[in-house]
Amino acid sequence: MEFQWYPGHMTKAKRQMQEDIKLIDLVIEVIDARCPVSSRNPDINGLASGKLRLVLLNKSDLADKNINKQWVEYFKGQGFYVVELDSRDRKNMKGVQATLDEVCAAKFERDRKRGIKNRPVRAMVVGIPNVGKSTFINSFAGRSVAKTGNKPGVTKGKQWIKLNKSVELLDTPGILWPKFEDNTVGLHLAFIGSINDAIIETRELSLELADFLKNEYKGVLNKRYEVDESLVNHEIITQIAEKRNFVKKGSELDFDKAAAVLIDEFRNGSLGNISLERPQ
Numbered sequence: 001m002e003f004q005w006y007p008g009h010m011t012k013a014k015r016q017m018q019e020d021i022k023l024i025d026l027v028i029e030v031i032d033a034r035c036p037v038s039s040r041n042p043d044i045n046g047l048a049s050g051k052l053r054l055v056l057l058n059k060s061d062l063a064d065k066n067i068n069k070q071w072v073e074y075f076k077g078q079g080f081y082v083v084e085l086d087s088r089d090r091k092n093m094k095g096v097q098a099t100l101d102e103v104c105a106a107k108f109e110r111d112r113k114r115g116i117k118n119r120p121v122r123a124m125v126v127g128i129p130n131v132g133k134s135t136f137i138n139s140f141a142g143r144s145v146a147k148t149g150n151k152p153g154v155t156k157g158k159q160w161i162k163l164n165k166s167v168e169l170l171d172t173p174g175i176l177w178p179k180f181e182d183n184t185v186g187l188h189l190a191f192i193g194s195i196n197d198a199i200i201e202t203r204e205l206s207l208e209l210a211d212f213l214k215n216e217y218k219g220v221l222n223k224r225y226e227v228d229e230s231l232v233n234h235e236i237i238t239q240i241a242e243k244r245n246f247v248k249k250g251s252e253l254d255f256d257k258a259a260a261v262l263i264d265e266f267r268n269g270s271l272g273n274i275s276l277e278r279p280q
Contacts (some may be wrong), residue, residue, distance in 0.1 A: 013173040014230040017047060020170060025049040025120055026052040026103055028169075030136055033084065035276040036071050039187035041128055041175060048126075052103055052111040054081040056096070057130050058132045062268075064275035087136035094174050096140060104166050129174035129192045136172055175193060178280035186278045193267055206259030207233040209266060214275070237262065 023026075027048040032039040055075045059066050068084055073151040074175065077083040080102065083095045104121050111119060127133045138144050145161050161169045176194075180186040189195050190205055191212075211219050221227050227239040240246075241258035248254045265271050 009085075013175050014043065017124070017172055017175075020124065020172075021047055021051070023133055024051060024124045024170065025107055025121050026054060026100075026123040028054045028056060028123050028125045030056045030087075030131050030133045032056040032131045032192050033060040033068055033071065034192060034195070035188040036075075036273065037277050038185040039128055039131055039192065039194065041126070043175075044126055048076065052081075052107075053139070054083070054096075054099060054103070054123075056083050056085045056087075056136065058085045058087050058136060060084040060271065061089075063238070064273050067275040067278055070279050085136065087132045087139050087279060090139050090142070093140050111132070120162075120164075120166050122168050122170065124170045124172060126172055127174055128176055128189070130192070130196050131174070133171065133174065137169060141169075157186050191266065191276060197210070201258060202259050202263065203237075206262045209262060210236045213266075213271070213274070217272075217274055219275070224265070224271055 023151040027044070029040065029048075057063075057068060057071055057075075072082045072084060076189040081099050083099055085092050100121070100123075106216050107121055111117070124136060125133050141161060141163055145159075159171050161171060164167060164198060174194075176189075180189075186195065187205075187208055191209060207256065210221065214229045214233075214236070218229065221236060224231050225240045225243050227236050227243065229236070231239065237255060237258050238253060240262060241255055244258065244259075244261065245259040266274065
């Protein structure tokens with residue numbers, strides 16, 4: 001399978017971000033902890049050049065905890081502030097606030113020396129579709145200020161959100177980039193739901209996911225579905241349908257339903273803590 005998805009509103013959103021970056025002190029980049037490389041838009045590095053950077057490893061509760069720690073060290077080595085995050089849990093926001101306090105203190109000191117007082121830190125929140133940007137903003141603000149949805153493309157325009165006297169956030173639409181040079185990137189983004197499911201062959205995607213799991217996380221499929229992992233991928237999905245009693249009219253096993261369940265249960269963490277990528 002090849003994956004490319006770049007709807008027209010993303011081009012417009014990127015142009016708007018290029019204009020707004022002039023107003024920004026800090027770029028907060030929300031990425032999916034399960035695939036930190038694939039879920040980072042490579043255009044952001046150029047866009048955010050010269051700005052303070054905070055990387056939020058969101059959905060870290062769904063990823064392999066040991067690998068999360070490796071990614072934290074990796075991004076710190078790149079000169080970024082880094083926080084592991086489950087944006088649905090407000091308790092996680094303490095780490096974000098502590099990091100922002102550190103960023104604000106340095107900025108306020110620079111402003112003071114230049115005779116500027118009481119100007120809040122302006123932070124742009126960026127990320128690809130469906131990594132949880134809006135959920136993070138709502139959780140951090142403690143109120144519903146950004147639209148959320150478990151699918152890509154919910155946020156279509158920018159909006160300023162005043163958190164307090166010290167911080168203003170600029171929420172931006174999730175944007176991908178025009179062409180994935182490595183098809184593995186597209187595959188990983190399809191796994192986590194950052195590409196519109198309407199353009200994806202669910203059957204093919206489930207076979208790729210089964211292949212990854214039985215090679216990288218041996219025993220997970222057997223534990224969850226009681227399937228024989230020595231089978232070929234197509235037979236594994238068929239066996240999931242059999243074990244879950246997914247049957248169409250006429251007693252035919254419902255392969256498509258089994259395929260969709262495997263993908264959904266990976267996405268929601270029912271298969272356990274799984275990372276798709278490790279730092280090189």
